Amino acid sequence: MHNDNPDLLDDLLAEWQPQVETPPDFRREVWRRIAAETINPGLIERFSWWLLQPKREIVVMTAAVFLAVVWGITHPPQALNPHDAYLTSISPFDSNHLSLGMP
């Protein structure tokens, strides 16, 4: 809000120069206090920051997809036993027989 009657104290404050000697390690002490207040990140957070770099993300994703493909190749779907397949196809009492003729 704009004040039409400026406070006289404003001018005095503007002119005021504090005559205080700062100790020589003042800045260092300020940073030490800031550092002391900062919460130390946990292991997960540190790992997250390490991992979540674009290049590392791509490498991890590619590795996961590659491993999945390798696992799929080395563990193919169980092939139907040919003897059982023949039995299913000719025996009307086989538990899977009815599904064969259905569209």
Next chain:
Amino acid sequence: MTPVRRIIGFTLLTALLASVALWITRESLRPRDSPRELGLSWLKEEYNLDSATFESVSALHRDYFKHCDKMCSQINEADRPLLRRARQRGRPAGEHDAQLSRDQAICDDCEKAAADHLRHVARLMPQEEGKRFLNDFLPILDQQRREHDRRLSSSLRR
């Protein structure tokens, strides 16, 4: 977004991609032969059929499968025991017995068709192989029929 949330999202996305890759790989390796084709190929190898015999055996199977599909759709159209039980609770016992007899008649036809088919196939094979073929499959057919009847009567009794 916090790093923990980001890593959870990243893990889920990676797991999704890996699952899709795994599914595509396994599906592309799944055998495409139907059980009928697979079974016929096995029959040729197992009973040492030459090409001409295998052709005749295959033709016989094709006819049998056509006949079999018709009978299977009859079975599917008929009331199944569990459905029948749910629908017909409180109906007279005589109707149950009549339905059971109809089911048994269809099963008898199916069993006879299967046994006749096996005997026809055996006749096309070399004598020793034909005998071995019948010894391999007729007892299984008989056993499966008995198990089927046992299941049918126990589901009706419940």
